[in-house]
Amino acid sequence: MLGLSKKDTTFLLIVIFLTLATPILLQPFPENSALAQFNAGYPDLMQRFAIYGIFAIGFNILFGLTGYLSFGHAAFLGVGSYSVVWMYKLLSYNVLPGLILAVIMSALFALLIGFISLRRSGIYFSILTLAFAQMSFNLAYSVLTPLTNGETGLQVYTNDPQVLMGPGSPSSPHFFGIVMNESAKVDIGGWQFTFSNGYYFCAIIAIIVFYLSLRIFRSPFGIMLRAIKTNQTRMSYTGLNSRPYTLAAFVISGMYAGLAGGLLASMDPLAGAERMQWTASGEVVLMTILGGAGTLMGPVLGAGFIKYFENIFSKINDNILHTWFSALPDGLEDALVFMLHPFIGKGWNLTLGLLFMLVVIFLPGGLIEGGNRIWGLITGKGRKSKRAVKDNDHHPKPSAHVN
Amino acid sequence: MGILEVSNVNKRFGGLQALGNVNLDIAQGTVHAIIGPNGAGKSTLLNVLVGKLIPDTGTVLFDGVSVLGRKPYEINQLGISRVFQTPEIFGDLTVFENMLIPCFAKRDGSFRLHALESIAAEKGLIELAEHMLTEVNMIDKRHMTASSLSRGDKRRLEMAMCLVQEPKLLLLDEPTAGMARADTNNTIDLLNQIHDSREITMVIIEHDMHVVFSLAKRITVLAQGTPLVEDTPENIKGHPKVKEAYLGEAAA
Numbered sequence: 001m002l003g004l005s006k007k008d009t010t011f012l013l014i015v016i017f018l019t020l021a022t023p024i025l026l027q028p029f030p031e032n033s034a035l036a037q038f039n040a041g042y043p044d045l046m047q048r049f050a051i052y053g054i055f056a057i058g059f060n061i062l063f064g065l066t067g068y069l070s071f072g073h074a075a076f077l078g079v080g081s082y083s084v085v086w087m088y089k090l091l092s093y094n095v096l097p098g099l100i101l102a103v104i105m106s107a108l109f110a111l112l113i114g115f116i117s118l119r120r121s122g123i124y125f126s127i128l129t130l131a132f133a134q135m136s137f138n139l140a141y142s143v144l145t146p147l148t149n150g151e152t153g154l155q156v157y158t159n160d161p162q163v164l165m166g167p168g169s170p171s172s173p174h175f176f177g178i179v180m181n182e183s184a185k186v187d188i189g190g191w192q193f194t195f196s197n198g199y200y201f202c203a204i205i206a207i208i209v210f211y212l213s214l215r216i217f218r219s220p221f222g223i224m225l226r227a228i229k230t231n232q233t234r235m236s237y238t239g240l241n242s243r244p245y246t247l248a249a250f251v252i253s254g255m256y257a258g259l260a261g262g263l264l265a266s267m268d269p270l271a272g273a274e275r276m277q278w279t280a281s282g283e284v285v286l287m288t289i290l291g292g293a294g295t296l297m298g299p300v301l302g303a304g305f306i307k308y309f310e311n312i313f314s315k316i317n318d319n320i321l322h323t324w325f326s327a328l329p330d331g332l333e334d335a336l337v338f339m340l341h342p343f344i345g346k347g348w349n350l351t352l353g354l355l356f357m358l359v360v361i362f363l364p365g366g367l368i369e370g371g372n373r374i375w376g377l378i379t380g381k382g383r384k385s386k387r388a389v390k391d392n393d394h395h396p397k398p399s400a401h402v403n
Numbered sequence: 404m405g406i407l408e409v410s411n412v413n414k415r416f417g418g419l420q421a422l423g424n425v426n427l428d429i430a431q432g433t434v435h436a437i438i439g440p441n442g443a444g445k446s447t448l449l450n451v452l453v454g455k456l457i458p459d460t461g462t463v464l465f466d467g468v469s470v471l472g473r474k475p476y477e478i479n480q481l482g483i484s485r486v487f488q489t490p491e492i493f494g495d496l497t498v499f500e501n502m503l504i505p506c507f508a509k510r511d512g513s514f515r516l517h518a519l520e521s522i523a524a525e526k527g528l529i530e531l532a533e534h535m536l537t538e539v540n541m542i543d544k545r546h547m548t549a550s551s552l553s554r555g556d557k558r559r560l561e562m563a564m565c566l567v568q569e570p571k572l573l574l575l576d577e578p579t580a581g582m583a584r585a586d587t588n589n590t591i592d593l594l595n596q597i598h599d600s601r602e603i604t605m606v607i608i609e610h611d612m613h614v615v616f617s618l619a620k621r622i623t624v625l626a627q628g629t630p631l632v633e634d635t636p637e638n639i640k641g642h643p644k645v646k647e648a649y650l651g652e653a654a655a
Contacts, residue, residue: 003521213520220507223522227493227504236490237453238564239479239508 008214014212015297019203022046023193027376028394030190034323037315040308043196044267048307050202051067056287056299057213058256062249063285064294065222067229071126072113072133076106076254078140078276080261082147084153085271088173093156095173095180095201095266099259105232106258107251109136114250118243121232133281140273140281146241153272156166173266175201180267198267202229205263209256210300216252217296223250226294292366301367306352406572406604407452408430414459414628421447422458423628429606434598436607436615439625445608448625449576452606453485454478484565485574489581494550498541498560501549502532505564506622513592535567539593555586559593566597575607579614591617616640622649 004012018025040046055077063069083105084098091097101252119127140148148154156162173180175197183196216222227235228242235242265271274280283306291302318337321344325333343351363370409427413420422444439445450456452463456474463470465481473481492515493501504643506528523529536542539559544552549560558578562626565573577592591614598605598618610617615622620649622639632642639645 003524005521005523159613212519215521217522219519219527220503220522223496223500223503224507226496226500230493230495231491233475233506233563234493234561235489236475237479237485237491238505239476239568240504241474241476 002211003215003217008218009118011296012211012214016207019050019207020200021162022049022203023195023199026192027191031192032190037320038312040312041194043194043199046196046199047202047263047267047310049304050199051260051267052207052284052287052303052307053300054202054206054209054263055257055260055284056291056303057210058260059284060253060254060288060293060295061213061216061225061256062253063288064299065217065225065229066246066249068118068121068250069126069285070117070129070253071278071285072129072131072136073253073257073284074131074276074278074280075113075136076109076257077261077264077280078136078271078273079106079109080258080263081265081271081275082140082154083258084262085156085269088156088265088269089154089160090163092162092166092169093171093173094164095175095262095271099262099266101399102258102262103170103255103266107255109258110251110254111247114247114254118246118250123245123393130281132277134278135233137273137276137278137334140276144228148271148273151273153270155270173269201266202263205259209259210296214296221245221248252394279281286356290356290366292368293339295366295368298366298368305367309348309352313351314345316344318345405429406602407467407606408462408464409448409452410462410464410465412448412451412458414444414451414456414458419630422451425461425625425628425630427623429604430621432602432604434594434605434607434618435608436619436622438609438612438615438622439631441483442627443625444628445625446576449606449608451576452574453483477637479568481569482571483574484570485567485573486558486561486565486576486578488576490561492549492557492561492564494548496549497545498536498547498549498552499532499545501560501564502536502545502567503528505568506532508568508602517530531567535563538566539563543646553586555589558582558586558590561563562593562597566601566603569601571604573603573605575605575609577609577611578607579609579611587611587614590614594618 002012003007023041023046025041026046027039029035040049055073059070059073078326080102083102084095087098087101113129113132117125117132120128141151170177170179177196178201180198180201181196183194183198186193186195224240224245228245232242261271261275264275284303287302287306288299289302290305291300292298318341321337321340322333325336329335341347342355359366359370363373365372405428407427407429409425412422412425414422425444425448437445437448447456451458452470453475454470454477455475457471465483468481470478470481470483477483493504496504503522503525507525533542533545536545539562541559541563542555544556549557552560562578575594579590582590594605595618597603605618607615608616619636621633622636623633624639624642624645631644632639634642
C-alpha cells in the first residue's frame, strides 16, 4: 500500500493508530488519583510531542542517515516560527499560508547554510552549523529587530494589516475555521480525555511527514545517504559525488525543522529569538540519540521522552514527595526527600542527564535498541542477524534492516 | 597506443624523488603488473593514475583524456575502477545493499535521486546486482552485514562492486595483501576468470610474486621511482637487473 512493503504498511498503521489514540493512551490514571499528575494527555504537551517529533524525524534524516551532525537546526525552527507569525500579521490567522512560507523559507536557509557548511565534514561541519545558528539567533535578537521584534518576540498587534481578516474570522490561529486551541473534553468514569483540534492538526501532519521519512529511508536515495555515512572513499570511487546527496538531505531536514517551527507558532501565535538558541539545537541532538539515531521511530520516542520529563518531572516538588513517603517514619521520610530533591522540580535536567548517560553507555542504539532487546528476551528469538542468515532462500528484502 | 599512457611523469616529495621519468604504455585488454621493492614508488604511481596526486611534470592519458586534477568520482566516470589494499566497502550495509550502490550510480554521474521510489521497484538493478553476486559466489551471503565478512569475501564484494559498473580499466592495489593462502588462490582464480570473461584491462600493484606470475601478461619493474624493465613474466624471471634490484640476489 502507498508504495510500502507489507511490513512497513503494518508499521505505519500502528504508528497512525498510536498517534491518533494519544489523548487516551497518555491518560492512564483517573483524574482524582494520586498518580494523575503523571498523565500527559493535555493538549499543550501532546502538541509538543507531535511537533518535536516532526523536528526529530527531520533531524534524523540528516544525522541518522548521513552521519552529519548539525548543531544548528534550531535556526530553521526559528525561521519557521517567524514566517508563520508574519503571515498572521499580514494576512489572517489561517495557518496554511504561514506553514507553506515556513517550509519554503527554511528550505532556502538550509540551502545557503548547507551549501557552505557541507564543504567540511565531522566536527568542522558541526561547528559551522553551530556558528550559523548562533549568527541567526543574534541577528534575530538585535540587528533584525524590524523583522523579528527583537527580545520582545514577534506577535500580532491590533493595528497589523491582516488583509484577509473578515469580520467573522477567528481571532486565534485556525485552519479554515478549525480553531487550534479549541478542544472537546470527554469524561468517562473517573477519566477525562481532551481531544484538541491543535493536537490533531499537528498529529495528522506528523503522520504525513513520518510517512515521507519512511519512504525516504526505503528509497535508493536513503540507501545512498547511508552509504555516505559508512564510506565516503568507496562512494567517490563508485563515481558518485556525495555533495548533492548530503545537501539534499540537509535541505529536507531543514524543511522538517521549519515545519515544526511553523507548527509551534500555529499553536501559540508567538515567535521569539530564543527558539534559535543553541540549546534548542542541542535538544534535538539529544532527542535523536536518546531514541536511537538512524531508526525510524527512535527520534519520535526520544522527543516524547524529553518533553515528558521537561513537563511532568519538573512539576514534582518536595510537598508531593512528602505525601508519597508519608507512610515512612519521619526521619527516613525527610532523608529520602532530601536525597531526591536535586533530581526533581527544577532538577529534572539532572535526571535527564543521568538517564542520557545510562542510555548512551548501555544502549548505544538508544531506546529502540532497549526495546529490541526486551522484545528479543520475550520472544526468545535472539539476535536479528542470525535470523537474517537463515532467511537466505527467500526473495530479497533489501531494506528490511532499518527499524 | 595503449589505453593508459603515462609519459615523463616526475614527482618529488621535498628532497625525495618519488617518481622519476616514468613512461608506461598499457595495452588494451592486458593484465599489467607493477612490481618493485618497498619505497619504489608503486603507490605514488597508482595515486597519480587515479588523479589523487598531481605530478610535477608529465601527463597521464586514459583513452586519450587526461586524468590529472580530476576528482575521484570523475575518474570513475571515465571508466577506471579501483580496488584498495584494505577493501573499501560499505561496512554498515548488507552485502546486497553494497551491490546496489554501484548499480544505482550511473556512468555519467548523473544525479539518481528517487527519494520516494522504493528500492524493491528497481527491478532491473536488483537482477543486475544478484547476477554479479552469483558470479563472485556470494549470493548466499547477501543478507549479511558487510563488515562481518571475512577478508577474502570483502575483497570479492569490492571486486564485484567495481565490475558491475563495467569499467574499462581496473586498478588493483595489492589485492591479496593480508590474506591467507587459500583466499589468495581464490582471488587469483577470480581475477583470471574475470579477465577471461570480460577482456578487461587490469593494472596490478603487488608484492607477492606468486600472485604476479599467476596473473600478469606484462610486468614493469620499478626501482627508486624509475621503471627498470618492462617485459613478459618469463623474461622478467630470469632478468639479471631485476634479480639485483628486486629479488635481492647478487647478479650472476
